[in-house]
Amino acid sequence: MAETHQEEELATIVPMKWSDLMLVAAVGAVAGTVTWGIYWLLTGYLIPRFFCGDNATGICITAPYVYEGIALIIGGVIGLLGLIRLRTYRPLLIVLAVIISLGGLVQVVGVLTWYLAALASIALFALAYGLYAWVSRVRTFWIALAATVVLMIIVRLVLSS
Secondary structure, eight states: OOOOOOOOOOOSBOOOOHHHHHHHHHHHHHHHHHHHHHHHHIIIIIHIIIIITTSOOHHHHHHHHHHHHHHHHHHHHHHHHHHHHTTOSSHHHHHHHHHHHTTTHHHHHTTSOHHHHHHHHHHHHHHHHHHHHHHTTBSSHHHHHHHHHHHHHHHHHHHHO
C-alpha cells in the first residue's frame, strides 16, 4: 500500500471571523473601561484623600503618570486574560501594542467630562484591540511584529497631535 504524504500548505494569515473580531473589540472595551475606571478612582478619590491634603506634595504632582501606568497594567492583564479565553492568536503582542500605543490616553481624555472620557477610552481601546488583533494574524512573527510597531508609531503620532 502506497502512502501518500500530503504537505498541508499553511495560509500566510490566520483566519479570523468577523464575530471573533467583534469579541476581541468587546474585550478591548472591557479593558478600556477597567483602565479608565481605575485611573478615575485613583486620581479622583483614593490618592488625593489620603496623601495630598491641602498642599501640593511631590506625589500629588507626578501621581497621574503613575496612576495611569497602574491602570494600564491592570486593564492589560484583564484584556490578556480575555484574549486568552477567546483563543486569540498572539494575545500578548496585542495587549503590549495597546498599552504602548494608548499610554497617555487616559490623561488626554481626562480633561473631558467623566462620561465622555469613559466613552472615548472604551471606544479607543476597543478599536485598538481590534486593529492589533487583525494585524497580528500574519503567521510570520517578524512581519507581524514590524507591522505592529509601525502601527504603534502611527497611533502615537495621531494621538499626540
